[in-house]
Amino acid sequence: MTAPTAPTAPAPAGLTTGALARRLGVSPTTIRSWERRYGIGPAHRAPGRHRRWEPEDVAVLEEMCRLTARGVNPAEAARTALAAGSGPGSGSDSGSGSGPERSTARTGTASGGNTLPVGTVRPECRGLARAAVRLDAPEVARILRRSVDELGAVVAWTEVMTPALRAAGRKWVAEGERYVEVEHLLSWHVAAALRRVADRPEPLPGPAVLLAGMPSELHALPLEALAAALAERGLPFRMFGPAMPPEALLEAVRRTGPPAVLLWSQVTRTADRALVERVVRTAWGPQGARTQPVVLVAGPGWAGPRRPPGTLRPRDLATAVDHLEALLR
Template sequence: MTAPTAPAPAGLTTGALARRLGVSPTTIRSWERRYGIGPAHRAPGRHRRWEPEDVAVLEEMCRLTARGVNPAEAARTALAAGAASRSESGPGTGQPAVRTGTASGGNTLPVGTVRPECRGLARAAVRLDAPEVARILRRSVDELGAVVAWTEVMTPALRAAGRKWVAEGERYVEVEHLLSWHVAAALRRVADRTEPLPGPAALLAGMPSELHALPLEALAAALAERGLPFRMFGPALPPEALLEAVRRTGPPAVLLWSQVTRTADRALVERVVRTAWGPHGARTQPVVLVAGPGWAGPRRPPGTLRPRDLATALGHLAGLLR
């Protein structure tokens, strides 16, 4: 007779759990050492294995610290919630009664030296924790304003997600898609909730071949916060449609976004600069701003302004609209 095979250990290793939560294994070990957040059950001589109820505690710890809660206080709250969940699950089930689930993510997003809100956003995005991503974005916009939220919270996280999937193939595309959708939703929420002041509105559009729209969404949100009127036409507005929109609305300013050089159509911009409206003898032309990395270089289209960032573009538009 042969000896029975030992059952495979259940649960996640620390490394696998770290990848799932978007934190480093060192962070998990530090939390265990400092705050007692560790596996509820350990087998002698084996690596630590994290059961579902242990994972739920760490997920709550990640959410709380992402919200700016002091780690010690976050640990006390997470452990108390875990203990309550285990007691409610009943004897012998081995599962918490209610578990705030998140889809498993990948590795961490290296965002560098950034605001705590950005670190929390990156961790939640890697976990594919959509409710937490949405909450962090809403709070960031409400507390910091659209310009700071875009510049210091959203943009570093989006860039890190883009770098990650470029380096790893298509493994992290889902992270960037989830993050981009929620960023757009958070910015659109601001742009839609404010009643603008009366008067001529700025025209915001992407160049005809340009598919990126998030920077335009950020600018629209910033204008809305200040009560400044605008019309958003989004990305990839065809040439004749762009010119017709300028003629029909008579904007004091037109901002055209280009993310990459191949979408920066200088000839079309010159046509927009020359577009006029109004009665004969009192014709008016718009001030045209070309924004985005696609317009980089020493030679910008004649008769245009080229703001270097969101804050500068907002300043130009505010002056023209007022």
Template structure:
């Protein structure tokens, strides 16, 4: 069926905009923000012009405009502003932001729209609410990561556009993760820490920040050294802190340094006769395609990394959020 002629359903519109169908119906009843034509005189079918009005309503209410006032302004949006709701050839339908999100949570679509609008306060609100509702691991896997990937794909396919969107979104994700990390009880000061670091030349830190926050939630001690840690500095950090584990993040094969990983895995410390070495976790897609060396492990994702580190401290495994019951990778 041609959606341009017949329109699309309320459920499809709600998914497109990242709001609930109840909200769309409520706007129709209360403020007259509804379709001009109804199938069989009853069922709502939304045309491109109708959707343009709803998108303006979403934008205005998200920026704090009262709904009644936003509705009056949204109705002034002309048909020329309406986007084409049909997916292009070889492309899935996207959120109102124009980002290639696919089938994701409603909060993910809302976060994408806020990111494209450079609406920092709304991003902060969405992320804080998601963390409180779903927990850190689920929020990272099902809301933060899909939105970050969508922005990255949009940037790659649009030349130099959307760089500012990616930077602002990354900043707010990082801020939310760090705030989540300080909400748990403090770790035991005498316990050996887990060192987290990006290998030399690797700048992607957000996955490590997610792991650091998840471990902090479990009161496990961490030392986060961030992006592109020089080999000499990493060696010094390991020898000085005597960690139980060292997590090395590599985003691409070009940055994966297997010689450095073997060196860290073989670094012994402690008193003579009771010397020990850390377990090295090879985290990130850069390490794939090769069997891990002795003294190293390659977790499949955030949940498995949490489980591996937790067992080193005698904690029960189960990287999933307790409120969702999830434990899968």
């Protein structure tokens, strides 16, 4: 008979402080500071071992991150998070008061890395970047909805969405594939928040401007932001999205007779000047009363002193909206 083997020690459960910091998008020092000042710490500690954060502990810290991102001071955020969750001394089980939003964030396993360096930005942008790193989809959606509703599409795009998107792009370029999931999550929710404003149940009256990306241009979010800003002002538009084929673009201009056409290019290689000149020359209407559109070229792809002849080049989203409103009014 074979002698029984000695039982192996069970693997330690829970997250280390470093792993938890990466998941939440904060520094380990911040977590230790919160634990020391506000009593937000692991409910169970084994003597002689590193701290291990169980799911209920993580849920409390996730709520702490959400509240501080919304502008709640840390002391009040800690009291609220402990009362709502299952932190030390709360007297509740791990499921009480969690709700669908917390459950979604707690069960996710991808960490997303450390923080997104967004620089000096609005608090909403900092909160958005932290939520994106945590892959906290409900919080990302909430921040974006509130930003658009309270600030308007132009300010929300310029001061909240764009800095966070740029930081996510810089991060995954520097770190490799590790941060692609953060950018994808953020981009999808940005598009959803903008589309929520741009989609109207009833068509807006009057002639509509035409919005499209150049044939090789795959970036659509700036066009989504422009559509949302136009919808806020009650200005009609037709959105054709990115990568509009040349002949389809020209045919759309001929068929719809827009007073203005805005063409987006994110990088210089997608800025097709010859095609823009063809759009400028495209006319419609009866003989003797034919009309041509005003063409706006927008985006970094058109940078440089020489823009296509017969076009306008707005410097930013707000200017583009003002130009289009003036043409429509």
